[in-house]
Amino acid sequence: MERNHTKGVDVPPQTDDPTETDLEQVRASIADIDRQITELLETRTKLAKRAGELKLQSDDHDFVDEAQSDRVVERAREYAVDRDVDENVVSAAFRLFVHMGMTAEWRDRTARETTGDAPDRL
Numbered sequence: 001m002e003r004n005h006t007k008g009v010d011v012p013p014q015t016d017d018p019t020e021t022d023l024e025q026v027r028a029s030i031a032d033i034d035r036q037i038t039e040l041l042e043t044r045t046k047l048a049k050r051a052g053e054l055k056l057q058s059d060d061h062d063f064v065d066e067a068q069s070d071r072v073v074e075r076a077r078e079y080a081v082d083r084d085v086d087e088n089v090v091s092a093a094f095r096l097f098v099h100m101g102m103t104a105e106w107r108d109r110t111a112r113e114t115t116g117d118a119p120d121r122l
């Protein structure tokens with residue numbers, strides 16, 4: 001399979017007449033990308049929890065930072081503008097990712113307040 005050096009992933013060769021095998025190959029590549037995205041989201045979630053912990057230590061007790069949330073979404077939109085992907089879809093997805101980060105921070109904090117346990121570290 002051809003290596004796409006720009007994105008660091010295997011991209012199956014394009015064909016005008018895809019056979020079932022080609023389709024399975026393409027779907028396997030999509031599945032691999034989906035797994036990688038999920039793993040990155042796991043790492044992102046751990047970092048959001050860590051950010052929540054650091055904000056608490058610095059006496060910023062609000063786990064929601066609207067200005068930072070907006071910066072993250074706008075930054076993602078700019079990444080998308082430079083790539084062959086729909087910037088509106090990317091920014092909508094990042095709104096969800098930021099929401100996931102805030103929810104993780106909130107859950108982590110609530111769990112700590114309830115049990116007194118230290119949160120998971122990255």
Ligand SMILES: C=C(O[C@@H]1C=C(C(=O)O)C=C[C@H]1O)C(=O)O
Pocket residue numbers: 047048049051052063064065066068069072097098099100101102105
């Ligand atoms: C992670 C943070 O906390 C929240 C989650 C964010 C995110 O997941 O990117 C961004 C801003 C905050 O609402 C942060 O303040 O950096």
